Amino acid sequence: MTSEITRPEKFFLEKFGLTERTLERTLGAALGKRIDYADLYFEYRVNEEIGLEEGIVKKAARSISQGASVRATAEEKTGFAYSDEITVENLQLAAQRACYIAAESGDPAAVAVRESRLPSRDLYPVQVPPTDVPIQQKIDLLQAIDRIARASDSRITKVMATVASEHKVVLVATSEGWVVGDVRPLHRLQVTCIAEDARVAGKRQMGTFGGGGRAEFGFFLDGERFARFAREAARQAIVNLDADEAPAGFMDVVLGPGWPGILLHEAVGHGLEGDFNRKGTSAFTGRIGERVASPLCTVVDDGTLPGRRGSLNVDDEGTSTRRNVLIENGILRGYLQDRLNARLMGMAPTGNGRRESYAHHPMPRMTNTFMLAGTTPPEEIIRAVKRGLYAVAFGGGQVDITNGKFVFSASEAYLIEDGKIGRPVKGATLIGNGPDALTRVTMVGNDLELDEGIGTCGKDGQSVPVGVGLPTILIKGLTVGGTQG
Numbered sequence: 001m002t003s004e005i006t007r008p009e010k011f012f013l014e015k016f017g018l019t020e021r022t023l024e025r026t027l028g029a030a031l032g033k034r035i036d037y038a039d040l041y042f043e044y045r046v047n048e049e050i051g052l053e054e055g056i057v058k059k060a061a062r063s064i065s066q067g068a069s070v071r072a073t074a075e076e077k078t079g080f081a082y083s084d085e086i087t088v089e090n091l092q093l094a095a096q097r098a099c100y101i102a103a104e105s106g107d108p109a110a111v112a113v114r115e116s117r118l119p120s121r122d123l124y125p126v127q128v129p130p131t132d133v134p135i136q137q138k139i140d141l142l143q144a145i146d147r148i149a150r151a152s153d154s155r156i157t158k159v160m161a162t163v164a165s166e167h168k169v170v171l172v173a174t175s176e177g178w179v180v181g182d183v184r185p186l187h188r189l190q191v192t193c194i195a196e197d198a199r200v201a202g203k204r205q206m207g208t209f210g211g212g213g214r215a216e217f218g219f220f221l222d223g224e225r226f227a228r229f230a231r232e233a234a235r236q237a238i239v240n241l242d243a244d245e246a247p248a249g250f251m252d253v254v255l256g257p258g259w260p261g262i263l264l265h266e267a268v269g270h271g272l273e274g275d276f277n278r279k280g281t282s283a284f285t286g287r288i289g290e291r292v293a294s295p296l297c298t299v300v301d302d303g304t305l306p307g308r309r310g311s312l313n314v315d316d317e318g319t320s321t322r323r324n325v326l327i328e329n330g331i332l333r334g335y336l337q338d339r340l341n342a343r344l345m346g347m348a349p350t351g352n353g354r355r356e357s358y359a360h361h362p363m364p365r366m367t368n369t370f371m372l373a374g375t376t377p378p379e380e381i382i383r384a385v386k387r388g389l390y391a392v393a394f395g396g397g398q399v400d401i402t403n404g405k406f407v408f409s410a411s412e413a414y415l416i417e418d419g420k421i422g423r424p425v426k427g428a429t430l431i432g433n434g435p436d437a438l439t440r441v442t443m444v445g446n447d448l449e450l451d452e453g454i455g456t457c458g459k460d461g462q463s464v465p466v467g468v469g470l471p472t473i474l475i476k477g478l479t480v481g482g483t484q485g
Contacts, residue, residue, distance in 0.1 A: 008181025021166030029095035034103035052142035067358035119313035124214035130165035158194035174316035188212035195237035207236030211452030233442035246428035246482030252388035258449035261470035274341035293438035303367030317353035370469030374444025402435035445472030
């Protein structure tokens with residue numbers, strides 16, 4: 001175990017016989033004379049998921065996946081091939097195919113692996129891999145959640161809880177001659193509660209809460225965090241059970257701290273990814289140095305936060321992650337880049353090259369994306385609103401990258417009336433344009449919070465874990481869709 005944690009390349013050597021010579025030969029076969037860059041990506045992953053429903057374990061699954069991929073790039077063209085069996089023969093075949101796809105011809109080139117190095121930091125020093133925690137310990141936790149959620153209110157009729165664990169070892173070797181690896185733990189706990197009103201047939205509502213990160217299993221036990229998750233899921237279900245139908249119209253909207261940052265992630269963050277801007281399909285294309293938001297807005301993507309779900313020691317191209325200021329006091333400062341798009345745009349990689357697995361090519365993706373705190377107390381922001389909506393949590397949403405238009409469903413929201421938080425409402429959706437919405441931010445709270453650690457981002461069929469965050473903010477005028485006209 002120690003060698004795996006401190007030296008991923010030793011793990012792959014011992015498990016698959018992956019020698020330095022094998023890396024050099026494979027990179028040489030992929031590189032050729034017309035290839036600008038080539039890399040190898042190796043992955044060994046163990047996943048485990050335990051699900052409880054009605055106090056009974058309804059799901060217990062464990063899987064192991066392993067594989068390697070070869071990528072070769074020639075100008076804008078990328079050749080990519082992978083194998084779920086890590087052998088010298090398969091690596092050579094994948095390298096030849098990747099080279100041919102990218103350049104259609106090529107002779108093997110000489111590559112020397114000059115440097116094998118560790119990440120410059122360890123953001124998640126976990127000693128016991130999440131998938132090594134005894135299953136019974138996880139079941140006990142889920143059963144405790146079931147009891148706590150039901151005890152919180154007699155109207156809670158159904159509780160579903162899931163704990164998912166992952167242990168992943170990766171290794172990246174590049175045609176530039178260096179090798180870097182990473183060991184990535186990940187936990188996620190989610191609780192869903194159903195509340196029913198016995199007085200009204202068919203009246204029921206749902207609440208969901210959870211969290212996790214790259215940490216020891218004890219993360220959920222610290223301060224009885226798991227109990228808070230259970231009570232929050234139950235509370236949200238009860239709030240929605242008693243909620244009125246949401247009004248519709250154009251009104252001021254206050255976004256609460258933490259998870260509402262998912263709106264920032266979707267409506268703005270994706271538009272700042274390098275591939276969309278290189279291709280000219282983003283609403284932010286060619287606008288670096290321009291004002292794209294209120295002067296109160298500074299947006300950051302930071303993959304270096306210890307233990308966070310979206311953090312990485314190195315990205316999936318072996319580049320160290322970093323803190324990237326994307327929008328500073330309303331001015332667009334840069335994009336999120338992987339190696340390919342950075343090279344084609346004449347920019348530096350930002351540590352945002354990410355992929356779902358060895359069977360997927362890397363692309364620019366977010367890590368932990370959030371807006372920095374302002375100076376205004378959140379209660380002062382609420383007092384500034386005559387009539388509006390206070391959105392505390394969100395469910396699903398959609399965004400069009402080309403124009404920034406979005407639609408988000410609020411899973412917990414309240415009316416604001418005469419500067420006070422009023423009755424809860426259900427069925428509220430926020431409709432707007434991301435870049436436009438940022439220009440309408442007139443107040444930013446001093447209460448920045450990051451989400452609890454449940455975010456998963458989808459792009460081009462690939463899913464990766466991410467983090468979001470936000471202080472309380474006031475957006476002056478958004479279209480709210482509801483069930484009351």
